[in-house]
Amino acid sequence: MQHGKYRFIVGFLALPLALYALFVVWPFIQSIYYSFTDWTGLSPDFKMVGFDNYKRMLDDEIFWKSLQHSLLFALVLPVVTLSLALFFAFMINVGGRRRKGGPVITGVRGSGFYKIVYFFPQVLSIAIVALLFAFAYNPDSGAINSLLRGLGLDSLQPLWLGDPNLALWCVMAVLVWSQVGFFVVLFSAGMASIPADLYEAALLDGASRFTTFFRITLPLLWDTVQSGWVYMGILALGAESFAVVQIMTTGPGGPDYSTTVMVLYVYQKAFRDGQAAYATTIGVALLLVTLAFAAVVMRLGRRERLEF
Amino acid sequence: MGSTSAARHGGVGRRDLIKRSAALGLISVPAMSLLSACASGGGDGQDKAKAGKKTAKNPLGVNDTAQMEFVLFDGGFGKEYAEDATKIYQKNFPKAKVKFAATQKIQSTLQPRFNQGNPPDLIDNSGAEQMDMGVLVGKNQLADLTPLLDAPSYDDPQKKVRDTLRPGIVEMGQFDGDPVWILYYAYTVYGVWYSQKALESLDATYPETWDQMLALCEKAKKKGMAGWTYAGKYPYYLPFSLYPMIGKVGGRQVLDAIDNLEPNAWKHPAVKACLEAYYELYQKGYILKGTPGLDHIQSQTAWAKGKALFIPNGSWVENESANVIPVDFDLAVSAPSGLDGSDKMPFGTIWASGGEPFIVPAKAANAAGGMEQLRIMLSEASSKNFTAKVKSLTAYNGGTDGIDLTPGLKSGVAALDKAGSNVLNPRLQDWYVQLQKEKIGVAGLGEMMAGRATPAETIKKIQGFADEAAKDTSIKHYKHQ
Numbered sequence A: 001m002q003h004g005k006y007r008f009i010v011g012f013l014a015l016p017l018a019l020y021a022l023f024v025v026w027p028f029i030q031s032i033y034y035s036f037t038d039w040t041g042l043s044p045d046f047k048m049v050g051f052d053n054y055k056r057m058l059d060d061e062i063f064w065k066s067l068q069h070s071l072l073f074a075l076v077l078p079v080v081t082l083s084l085a086l087f088f089a090f091m092i093n094v095g096g097r098r099r100k101g102g103p104v105i106t107g108v109r110g111s112g113f114y115k116i117v118y119f120f121p122q123v124l125s126i127a128i129v130a131l132l133f134a135f136a137y138n139p140d141s142g143a144i145n146s147l148l149r150g151l152g153l154d155s156l157q158p159l160w161l162g163d164p165n166l167a168l169w170c171v172m173a174v175l176v177w178s179q180v181g182f183f184v185v186l187f188s189a190g191m192a193s194i195p196a197d198l199y200e201a202a203l204l205d206g207a208s209r210f211t212t213f214f215r216i217t218l219p220l221l222w223d224t225v226q227s228g229w230v231y232m233g234i235l236a237l238g239a240e241s242f243a244v245v246q247i248m249t250t251g252p253g254g255p256d257y258s259t260t261v262m263v264l265y266v267y268q269k270a271f272r273d274g275q276a277a278y279a280t281t282i283g284v285a286l287l288l289v290t291l292a293f294a295a296v297v298m299r300l301g302r303r304e305r306l307e308f
Numbered sequence B: 001m002g003s004t005s006a007a008r009h010g011g012v013g014r015r016d017l018i019k020r021s022a023a024l025g026l027i028s029v030p031a032m033s034l035l036s037a038c039a040s041g042g043g044d045g046q047d048k049a050k051a052g053k054k055t056a057k058n059p060l061g062v063n064d065t066a067q068m069e070f071v072l073f074d075g076g077f078g079k080e081y082a083e084d085a086t087k088i089y090q091k092n093f094p095k096a097k098v099k100f101a102a103t104q105k106i107q108s109t110l111q112p113r114f115n116q117g118n119p120p121d122l123i124d125n126s127g128a129e130q131m132d133m134g135v136l137v138g139k140n141q142l143a144d145l146t147p148l149l150d151a152p153s154y155d156d157p158q159k160k161v162r163d164t165l166r167p168g169i170v171e172m173g174q175f176d177g178d179p180v181w182i183l184y185y186a187y188t189v190y191g192v193w194y195s196q197k198a199l200e201s202l203d204a205t206y207p208e209t210w211d212q213m214l215a216l217c218e219k220a221k222k223k224g225m226a227g228w229t230y231a232g233k234y235p236y237y238l239p240f241s242l243y244p245m246i247g248k249v250g251g252r253q254v255l256d257a258i259d260n261l262e263p264n265a266w267k268h269p270a271v272k273a274c275l276e277a278y279y280e281l282y283q284k285g286y287i288l289k290g291t292p293g294l295d296h297i298q299s300q301t302a303w304a305k306g307k308a309l310f311i312p313n314g315s316w317v318e319n320e321s322a323n324v325i326p327v328d329f330d331l332a333v334s335a336p337s338g339l340d341g342s343d344k345m346p347f348g349t350i351w352a353s354g355g356e357p358f359i360v361p362a363k364a365a366n367a368a369g370g371m372e373q374l375r376i377m378l379s380e381a382s383s384k385n386f387t388a389k390v391k392s393l394t395a396y397n398g399g400t401d402g403i404d405l406t407p408g409l410k411s412g413v414a415a416l417d418k419a420g421s422n423v424l425n426p427r428l429q430d431w432y433v434q435l436q437k438e439k440i441g442v443a444g445l446g447e448m449m450a451g452r453a454t455p456a457e458t459i460k461k462i463q464g465f466a467d468e469a470a471k472d473t474s475i476k477h478y479k480h481q
Helices: A005-034 A052-058 A061-093 A111-123 A126-136 A143-150 A167-192 A196-204 A209-220 A222-237 A239-248 A262-272 A276-300 B014-035 B080-092 B106-116 B133-138 B146-150 B196-201 B210-222 B239-250 B252-259 B269-283 B296-304 B367-377 B380-390 B407-419 B433-449 B455-471
Strands: B068-073 B098-103 B122-124 B183-195 B226-228 B308-314 B331-334 B350-359
Touching: A005 A276, A052 A276, A061 A111, A061 A167, A061 A209, A061 A222, A061 A262, A061 A276, A111 A167, A126 A143, A126 A167, A126 A239, A167 A222, A167 A239, A196 A209, A209 A222, A222 A239, A222 A276, A239 A262, A262 A276, A262 B433, B068 B080, B068 B106, B068 B367, B080 B098, B080 B367, B080 B380, B106 B122, B122 B367, B133 B350, B146 B367, B183 B196, B183 B239, B183 B367, B183 B407, B196 B331, B210 B226, B210 B269, B210 B308, B239 B252, B239 B269, B239 B308, B239 B350, B239 B433, B252 B269, B269 B433, B269 B455, B296 B308, B331 B407, B350 B407, B367 B380, B433 B455
Parallel strands: B068 B098, B068 B122, B226 B308
Antiparallel strands: B122 B350, B183 B308, B183 B331, B183 B350
């Protein structure tokens, strides 16, 4: 059986791999090449400048700030989003009290409804979500401050996106809100494939919901969580974080550089400042960060696979 | 087969393989979608159209059979005015093919064509996707518009085009030396915008000195109205009234020094006095609460609703906020208040300059055609058409007689009359976009007006930014002539 196996696999993969090479690997190589030039992006002539762009990047304060924020995004967003999603999914599928005549393992009352509600934000495009929240965060007449006023908290009227200490968290909250539903559905699907007898056995042994979650649900769901982690991290480093920062924040990227992220900086350098080569240099740095992130997740997540 | 794990037999398991390739694919998504967006190509440019015969009717020698391609930014001014102008071109050159397109995506549509060397003949390089002018000039991508400026004007053959333009237009198109690379078609008046009606309800006229300004704000505050608001999320709107105030207080050369990125330009006493004056608005609570979290539309809406008296803005505000400005608002603009009687320039000193930058690419096939189209647009009839349609002035000096001006426009014309030759034209926002918007605007003035930095700290910070920009070899530097 082993003989010719690779040829067999390669036969199937040739076309996708060729497409992959053309549309993914080749642009990689191209942009790494451009990062060693002084290309403006607005004219076809440029020359090689060696490591100048990289030297400049290491001295660039805004680059370091954006890197810091991107890393924070990649750490905080997956943790918060996945924890929330796991919690919700567990409550929807497993966490309910046993009702008379019903199945042993069930979700909380109205779980079907919750499942749909959680998924709602996923239907909206990220640009619309960002706009909606930009309105909600409006300190003068936005929904949040109006609500605070309605509750009699007239003295508590934060500037939200206008406050450098809050702005980044406001942006993250939006991303969590918009993404959590997808993972609730993903984890729900994962939980549905866990055999009910495992839970029943645990219940017979007198395990609490807490124990059930950490001893049964989480270990059996580990693969899904890991993929979710990578996916969420990429989202936090990539297009989604760009969209919310670009649409919602002061500047964009502010106030006082408090929300600038690497993707935004790439965009600004390439398309606002006409420094495409420097932008690709930051892009290469972003690539390294993304690779490192994926490597860490894969390594930390490596576990013995359970067969069931 | 049926292997689920690599551990069982030495090869690569099916699931692992799928998982690994999926992971790889995912990793590459964010980085690459950005990087691959731009790739430069070669190309030696396109064939140029042969020059036509120069006549009195055709002073630029346009080839009357060559195609003329015109790409317009489809923004606040719409596209009708330009379409009307292309119809005149078509009428004058019936054998030529006129290709007209309007888009908001200037940069994504045209950047590849610049890279390939086949750009259109005339471009309105404006909007959020504006291509960096400094880079275009620096890389010799633009045609010198001097032949157009020296050609006889469309209406009066005795007068050159350059003599029919408003003050500052020609200089704004220059970057270093004589060539004129850009022709700004719209003419924008910057300043402090307010409702004449609201001012009258406070029994006040527009304050000429800062003491009067503070007194008026105090009066408004007692009536539950804030003195000022501004686009808090885009604090680079503040300079629209702050820069001309600096110019008024300290003289033109203070602003020139700032534009030239001279050392310690920001430490001039006039700058300090003006920043302190603005900071006082914050300290005394005259700024509408929550302003630092408002974007331009939100702040304009709050102002139009009468929550604040004044807003620093440009003449486009009348069109942009037309749907929220009440009919009896009586929109007006004023040159900024000064400090007191010892200011270097008189009250009325105002910032006005060109908007909607039109360019003719150096590699255009029919550059003469592009310039001829501009010459048509700079005629009195086309200018009037523009003003009547979009409520904005043009670079053509005049062209307001016989049309009904809206309140804001009328007040803008009056402010220009009052200013006379005292028109200032700070250049930071077109020479050094990042410095002006992100550094001076958001990180400097924005922080100060939100009360998170004092004027002294702000000046130090901004001077640091300016010094960095002066030293930065990756950007092109310019000087006032």
